[in-house]
Amino acid sequence: MIASVAALKVEVKYLQRDNEAQAAKINELELQKSELEKLKLQYQAQDGELATIKTRANITENQLEVLKKEGEVKRVAFSASLFASGSGDVGPFNAHTNLVFRHVVTNIGNAYNPHSGFFTAPVRGAYQFQFYIYALGHPSHGSGAMLVKNGQNVLIAFEHQPNLASASSNGVSLLLEVGDVVFMRQFVNTWIYDNVNRHTTFSGHLLFTM
Incomplete structure (x- = not known):
């Protein structure tokens, strides 16, 4: 045990x-x-x-x-002259006629269309436009063009010289909404000249957005 x-x-x-x-x-x-x-x-x-x-x-x-x-x-700017090549006159016409500036020098943002001549605002903002119109003097025909916004004339540049050459210009700042269209229209019974020296031009750029 x-x-x-x-x-x-x-x-x-x-x-x-x-x-x-x-x-x-x-x-x-x-x-x-x-x-x-x-x-x-x-x-x-x-x-x-x-x-x-x-x-x-x-x-x-x-x-x-x-x-x-x-x-x-916000980077929008363009500049174009009337003829892509060669030289000659446009007009006179018996009615106001839209102009197409075919030689594109600058087109930042691709807002300008060289086939229609229309600049279409890509953004709401203030834009600056300038245009220069050149022509040879003529007793019966002056030279002139209007800047047009959405089909409405904004301002005109006009000059009439019976001989030699004539030139006129103008510019404006516009408040544009997205999709607004700005273009140039030749004045009735006028003619406009351009050549490889690019006398006749249309330019614009965005100043600032709003």
Whole structure:
């Protein structure tokens, strides 16, 4: 009996040690689990921050793209002369006749159409236009042209010399809405001359947006 009791005591001690070892392992696992939970929360927070940063980056990229497009649209300027090549007279006609300035010197923003002669405003703003009309003198025909906005005459340049050469010019600042059209119209019973020296021109540019 004494031997059996001693053996049981020894076994109990081993069991206690095993339990203590298992308890230690359990505590260690709990600590590891707690650390994992903390890391998981940190990763989730970092994912959230990364998502926020990515969203902000996308917004910034979109804003830059908008600013870039706005900057491009604000760069508007053109200048053109009447003939693409050669020399000669246009007119006289028995009615006001639209002019098409075919030789494009500058067309930043592509708002001027050399096939129709129309300048179409790409953005609301104040624009400056100038035109120069040249002709040879004639007893019966002067030289003149009108600047027209959306079909309405704005102003005219006119000169009549019976001989030699004549030249006239004018300019104006206009507030244009998007899609407004500005072009030149030759005055009735006048003639206009141009050659490779580009005497007769039509120009315009955006001063500022509004």
